[in-house]
Amino acid sequence: MRRPVPMYPFTLGAMVLRISASLARALWEHSEKEHPIEACGVIAGLAADRAPTRHIPMENSAYSPTFYEFESKALLALYRELDDRDEVPVVIYHSHTSTEAYPSRTDIAYAGEPEAHYVLLSTREEIASRSELRSFRIVDGVVTEEPVEIIGD
């Protein structure tokens, strides 16, 4: 039995993901390269402004078309590195390779970063190439989609 979460304000910020065209392209390139397995990674940014600036592709230790997981030691190393640089995982992304870019039950069950933008991309073949990149907040099992604004380059 889970107790209700005590009130403590997570920093959600604006309910919009503003991302540069070059970072969006980098996520697509990674997703297409890994297809048909799921690609995954983060875009780090300074904790102070939570703007996504640094793409860090991660290895999918599950090597699966339907599951992804950051390998546990790599996960720890990533968080250490972010901490040392006063960064946070602003965006956590992964690709769905045969379904739409919407959080699955598994995605919701695992979502452990309430302050992150969860970005999903779809590389399924039935849709136009690079047509689905969507962003969500997942807090305590509740999914909220937010607009994605591609800015500059």
Add this chain to the structure above:
Amino acid sequence: MSSSGIEVRIPTILRPFTAGAKIVTGEGATLRDLIADLGKQFTGLEERIMENGALLRFINVYVNDEDVRFIGGLDLALNAGDKVTILPAVAGGASK
């Protein structure tokens, strides 16, 4: 064997239970005891780390940078000065 004063890093998602604290201190001869001690200090925290006596699948616990799943799990003996890090797994995918 002393095992007091073990530093535990708390991830963002569990900080509501520690009044926002990023690092807390607990004690215990084993990891299981430490988590029980944290549960006494911070109501509700234990249930977010363990269920039915086992670590939750989507929580990773590291002792001195080693994932405890590979070095003895909850029965791992702790020593004063050990550093514990709790992180939510980053995982998911299209299955189900």
